[in-house]
Amino acid sequence: MMIKIEHEDNSLTKGLQQFFKRLLETREIDALFLPVRLKDSSSIMPSLVTESVQVDNAVPLSPAFPLNSGRMVSRLSYKLSGRKTAVLLRPCEIRAFIELIKLKQGSRQELILIGIDCPKALSSSDYTAYMEKDPLDDDAYIQKVFSENDKTLNGFNFSSACNTCENPFPVNTDMNILLHGVDLSDGMIVESASETGQNILETLNMQQATEPVKRDEVVAQIKEAGLKANEEMIKDIEEKTNSITKLNSFLDRCINCYNCRNMCPVCYCKECVFNTDVFYHQPVQYHQWAEKKGAVKLPTDTVFYHLTRLAHISHACVGCGQCSNACPSDINVFELFKSVAQNTQAAFEYSPGTDENEPPPLSVFHEKEFEDIIGIERE
Amino acid sequence: MEKFEPVIIAFVCNWCTYTAADLAGTSRLSYPTNIRLIRVMCTGMVDPQYVIKAFLEGADGVLISGCHPGDCHYINGNYKARRRIKLLKEILPRFGIEKDRLHLTWIGASDGIEFAEIMTQLNDQIIEIGPSQTRLSKVI
Known part of the structure; x- marks a missing residue:
């Protein structure tokens, strides 16, 4: 099942926030775990949110990647809490969390995993410098990352992990927010990836969407570019440390x-x-x-x-x-x-x-x- | 030129290879003294760290030797060792520690003669590869 996230006041970010608010208000879940811009700060940190008004500060797609949240989700889930949490993670964070599940350091039992096409990241030091020097607003950032596929942002290089990533797409989730190959002027698409995910999307009563036709092509292109960059990087580092x-x-x-x-x-x-x-x-x-x-x-x-x-x-x-x-x-x-x-x-x-x-x-x-x-x- | 006398560290399991070494001794067989045996209870307890440390401290070769498949005193320790050696054989050559410096063999308790032969062969092989680069560098 696929549903559409529309712009809210001409803003994609607000549209996404609206989606998460609806999710929280369905009472299907008790809490959200997602990146939130902290009060009076440019820092964006993963946060556990229970109040719908707090979602207004959420920045689901940003260049800030202060830590791999897979580790944090492990803390939230290694024992039962009696609460259902929807967690929004980058693809590499999901992969890390799955590895921790294998080691019994986390469990999906009370989680709804929401994956997202990766919005790339700057290193933490570059992020601080970028925020001091005329940063893009949240929406402009999304447009930039998902339409241009640049390796830089206002003169800052995305982290080498991101530039050489061959797999910036979510797998192993309950639902995925898709941006690559989607006409962003028309909004974003959420696809269900498990039965639980599908049931939840159904309760949201949102407009259905159709499969983005160009997606497979765009995904293949990005994978190929990632593989190529990865190959070059590996050749270089092997030479440096052989x-x-x-x-x-x-x-x-x-x-x-x-x-x-x-x-x-x-x-x-x-x-x-x-x-x-x-x-x-x-x-x-x-x-x-x-x-x-x-x-x-x-x-x-x-x-x-x-x-x-x-x-x-x-x-x-x-x-x-x-x-x-x-x-x-x-x-x-x-x-x-x-x-x-x-x-x-x-x-x-x-x-x-x-x-x-x-x-x-x-x-x-x-x-x-x-x-x-x-x-x-x-x- | 002075003859190259390698340092070879061998982690041998108590139940098979160490017993074989003992048998080689009591049978008055000789094998190169370059090989330093370290007796462990099972090859399954050889942490990859031990091997890495041995190489970083200047060992020219490392051998891990235990019971034949199916004969492990602890049922499956040698299978676990095999995966770890496989892992190290992927990692170490990437940093210039040749694959042939690290070996895993199965030598049973009654294989005293085989033990002495394999040690001689191993020593010859390491001499042929030459000294390890970590020997002289200040790596710690």
């Missing part, structure tokens, strides 16, 4: 703040080994390292930390780019991760976030597999 020495230089500004880990939506351990006594070395240990190599940089274990993270979660990397966004030393961790994630995901034929029933590759095994890696014959 030896341990180069990797060491690439990461040498790392201060072990672990922000990339904290903001990674799929870095799932409750307690990270890097926070344990294992890495609380004895003073003599540092001396021994220094004596062995002549000098040792502190903090230590930076390359070790990033390689361990790659081993732990590269199979689940959803490509949201929040690791780079969180890095105070401006290390492009995202590019490094994506280039490795691509290999590990291909090796296990694993596609994170696409199927809740597909188990994470390191949680299962088969009797007969990977026989080629056994033994010491030269490969």
Whole structure:
């Protein structure tokens, strides 16, 4: 089923807000979770909204992407709350959340997942600078992103995760808000993607819409452009990090703040080994390292930390780019991760976030597999 | 030129490969001393971190060796190890640590002779690949 979201006072954003208000007023749901512009601020943060008037501040499509909300939705859903929540997520946030569901760190039971064609994002620092320098209003932003497919916004580059994304379309949801291939002068389209989604859309009593004819073509074009950009990016980063020495230089500004880990939506351990006594070395240990190599940089274990993270979660990397966004030393961790994630995901034929029933590759095994890696014959 | 003596770390399981090493010893077979055995209860407990750390600290080769499929003392630890080694073989070569520096083998408890042969072969192979680049760099 498809329904139409019309402009409200000539504004797409207001039309969307109206849609969410109706959703809240149906009493089918108790709360909404979506990006909201905070009071007296240009910051847009994901918020849990229960009052319909608060929806007036919602900005469902904005260049702000302060964190991957998949993690936040996990907090809202890892236990039952007795309340039904509709959550609006970007495609990479949905993928991350699906990965967390597999790890029992979230549940769809009380959620209505609403996907949206991705409105791209600036890094948090660029977003702050952009907001200070003549930003577009919410509607103009939507027009810009969905009609021009530019890689820049008022001179700021969209984050490299967005510019190299091959999958900015929602899957695994209850309903999706479609913008690509849709005539935006006529409004937007919401399609149901599950039975629950369909039932809810029916109760809204909104005008039905027809399948946007150009969508498949536009989607294919965007995927192809994303794949191409991705290929170039990976070639470049592989060149920059194809030896341990180069990797060491690439990461040498790392201060072990672990922000990339904290903001990674799929870095799932409750307690990270890097926070344990294992890495609380004895003073003599540092001396021994220094004596062995002549000098040792502190903090230590930076390359070790990033390689361990790659081993732990590269199979689940959803490509949201929040690791780079969180890095105070401006290390492009995202590019490094994506280039490795691509290999590990291909090796296990694993596609994170696409199927809740597909188990994470390191949680299962088969009797007969990977026989080629056994033994010491030269490969 | 001085002969290259590699450092090879071998994580061997208590029930099969370590027992095989023991048997090799009691049978008075010799194998290269470049191989440092670390006994673990099961290959399934070898965290990828151990392997990464070994390479970063300058190991020229790493071997993980356990029971043959179906023989694992803990039923399926060796299958889990196999997936982890597969994973590492995807990640490490990307950073210039050659695939052939990391090996997984199954050596049963009664395979003392095979153990000594495989260790010799492994040592020769690592010598052929040459020293690891992490040996001299200041990577920690």
